[in-house]
Every structure is written in structure tokens, then in C-alpha cells.
Amino acid sequence: MISKQMQKEVKGSSAIRAMFIEGKEMAKRVGAENVYDFSLGNPMTPVPAEYNRAIIEAVQTESSLELHGYMDNAGFPETRRAVAQDLNQRFGTSFDESHIVMTVGAAGALNVVFKTLLDPGDEVLALAPYFGEYRGYVSNHQGVLKEVRPDLETFQPDLADLEAKLSEKTKAVIINNPVNPTGVIYSEETIRAIAAILEKGQKAYGHEIYMVSDEPYRELAYDGNKVPFLTKYYDNTFVTYSFSKSLSIPGERIGYIAASPTMAGCEEAVGALSVANRMLGFVNAPSLMQKAVAKAIGARTDVAYYDRNRKLIYESLTKFGFSCVKPQGAFYLFIKSPLPEEKEFVEAAKKRHILVVGGTSFACPGYVRLAYCVSHEMIERSLPAFEDLARETLR
Numbered sequence: 001m002i003s004k005q006m007q008k009e010v011k012g013s014s015a016i017r018a019m020f021i022e023g024k025e026m027a028k029r030v031g032a033e034n035v036y037d038f039s040l041g042n043p044m045t046p047v048p049a050e051y052n053r054a055i056i057e058a059v060q061t062e063s064s065l066e067l068h069g070y071m072d073n074a075g076f077p078e079t080r081r082a083v084a085q086d087l088n089q090r091f092g093t094s095f096d097e098s099h100i101v102m103t104v105g106a107a108g109a110l111n112v113v114f115k116t117l118l119d120p121g122d123e124v125l126a127l128a129p130y131f132g133e134y135r136g137y138v139s140n141h142q143g144v145l146k147e148v149r150p151d152l153e154t155f156q157p158d159l160a161d162l163e164a165k166l167s168e169k170t171k172a173v174i175i176n177n178p179v180n181p182t183g184v185i186y187s188e189e190t191i192r193a194i195a196a197i198l199e200k201g202q203k204a205y206g207h208e209i210y211m212v213s214d215e216p217y218r219e220l221a222y223d224g225n226k227v228p229f230l231t232k233y234y235d236n237t238f239v240t241y242s243f244s245k246s247l248s249i250p251g252e253r254i255g256y257i258a259a260s261p262t263m264a265g266c267e268e269a270v271g272a273l274s275v276a277n278r279m280l281g282f283v284n285a286p287s288l289m290q291k292a293v294a295k296a297i298g299a300r301t302d303v304a305y306y307d308r309n310r311k312l313i314y315e316s317l318t319k320f321g322f323s324c325v326k327p328q329g330a331f332y333l334f335i336k337s338p339l340p341e342e343k344e345f346v347e348a349a350k351k352r353h354i355l356v357v358g359g360t361s362f363a364c365p366g367y368v369r370l371a372y373c374v375s376h377e378m379i380e381r382s383l384p385a386f387e388d389l390a391r392e393t394l395r
Helices: 004-011 015-030 049-061 062-070 077-091 105-119 134-139 157-164 187-207 268-281 287-293 301-321 342-351 376-393
Strands: 100-103 121-126 144-148 170-176 210-214 237-244 255-259 330-336 367-371
Touching: 049 077, 049 287, 062 287, 077 100, 077 287, 100 105, 100 134, 105 134, 105 170, 105 210, 105 237, 105 255, 105 268, 121 134, 134 144, 134 210, 134 330, 144 157, 157 187, 170 187, 255 268, 301 330, 301 376, 342 367, 342 376
Parallel strands: 121 144, 121 170, 170 210, 210 237
Antiparallel strands: 100 255, 237 255, 330 367
């Protein structure tokens, strides 16, 4: 018999994945071209040519022992150095390779950070709406996740609620920017205000409170919007990153942690991150992917592709009468359910072969998330179904 904890986890398993699987079954019944699956944030754009060339070059030029063998748990020095230099060039920071730990994606990075930081009962504040897997990542390490309300007009965090939720037990605040599921970018003003609240909390409670910045969508920003880089605003910051979205390689599981050089006890913290990487069973990030990242650090996916989709889906759905905040980044639209119960709206959409995910999965009931990292043609085909859905639910 599996553990009681896993019985609970299985029962509450990801609604996103469940919807994705349901879409596959639906496609068998009615034809894939008649299913409009907006459930899963699976990158659609081609992998940049520079990255593919970097993999080929690594395979052709590196020794097998170097390419496929163990290395320091923190990763290859040249990869960590390339990451540090890229961040410094882009954001005016002062990282070197000693501040970088290569990880198995952003999910691995977050688990490594929480393993490093949390004692049993420590609290982590998450700004709702947030990626639902954060709950599992925190509980993996015997932490307690507390939710901070959003301002439902702007989907910036309710700063008064953040300050009220801060306590002696608070060890970290996790910030996802741009935000999955809303596509909102937390502004520089918001980040400065959060930093001020945490500085005040550190003084009041006499211990460090960390910002943990989850940034897999950092490169996906539109209309000239910029994503604030958090180590410039707050010393006790860990930045976790995945190349899954910026390079369209989610299955390769490659990312990193950047520990702020001005963090209290930074050297000890990075040493602990490396040990946690091993203890959690990751051992090290995938070696071939590290080599490719180092050689193609400036490569990017086609953000214009997602922007084209964003404009079409946002303008069409608001024209039909749906209410949603305009995404500034990532590739998600967060729609207010016209029906009192979001599940009813999800089911009404499903009858038209439209698959979306309820906002309850993101700690924000009454909304649904739509992932527009799909083909432009699918969005065009889906619009009559959305218009019909609007006629029924917006009466």
C-alpha cells in the first residue's frame, strides 16, 4: 500500500495533466482537428537552431567521459560561468560561477532551494494565483504554504495581505514573474514594495526571510515590458530558472539557481544547494544539456509567435464579452468565469471541445486558465466555439 501522504497527493493530482489526458481521449472520438486544447503550457515554437548546433558540436568535439560523466554537483564550471556572465551583461549584476548551481529544470531548482532553507513547520508565502505544484514542492520539505490574496483588478499582489501573513515562521516568499496563470508581470513598484515588507519582517523577527524567484517565463514579455531582476532589489534572493520556455526544451529538464552575491552567508548557502542537489537524487543537471546551454546561452525562442497568438485570443475573447486581464508575459490568459461555479464553465467549454483549466488549481476560484502556446490555426478554428460558449454563458 502506498503511503497516506501519496494517497492524498494522487487524489489531488494535477488538474492540468488530467485535462491534457482527457483531450487526447476526446481527439480519438471526434478527431484532433476538432479539439481545442488550451490546457497545458507545452512550448510550441521550434528549438532555436543555435541550440541544436550546440548539441551536435558537443557530441562531436567532447570526450565521452567529459560529456556523459559526473561532474561537481553544482554543474560544469564553464556552464555556470556562461550563466553568470549572461546575467551580468543583461541585468548589471555581479554573479560569478560560484553563485550558480545547475539544476534539473526550475522544478528541481525550487526543490533544492526548499530543501536548503526549510525546517519542519517553516512557512512559505505564495502570491495567488500561483502554479499549483508549489504546494507539493513546499510540503516535500515539511514546510507550510500560505497564500497571499491578489488584487483582482490588476492581479498584482495584495500587499496589505502579504504584510499581515508575514510571521515568525515565515522563511520565504515565492514569486513567479511573469505569472503562471495570469500572464501579469509584477512591476518594479510591486517588487520594491515586497522587498520593503520583507526587510521590515527580517528586522522584526530577527532572521532571514528569502525571496525565491521562479522565472521560467522571464524571456516571454510583450509590448516592451521588462521583468525586474530580483537580486537588484533584495539581498536574500534565490533566482530559479528553466530553459524550458526560452528554448522550447521542457523535456530536457535543464535550469539553474542563482544565489545573490550579497545574500547573508552566500558561500554556505551555495554549498548547501550543491549538497541538496545530490541528496534529492538529482546528483547533477543533465551533462549534455549543460554543454549545449553554455555554447548557446544567448539563444531564444520566437517570442513573436506567442505574441501573435496572444493578440488574437485576447482580442477575440474580449470582443465576445469575456473578462480577463491582458497578459504582459508568459503564454496564458486568465478568464473570469461568467458562471458562478468555474466547474460549470469548464464543463460548458468541454461540450464544445474546448479544454481549459479551472482557477481553483491556481488558488483563485472563479477563473479559468487558457494556455495559448498552441498553433495559430487552432486558435482560429476555436473561435466559433468560443463565440457559441459566450452566447450560452454570458446571457
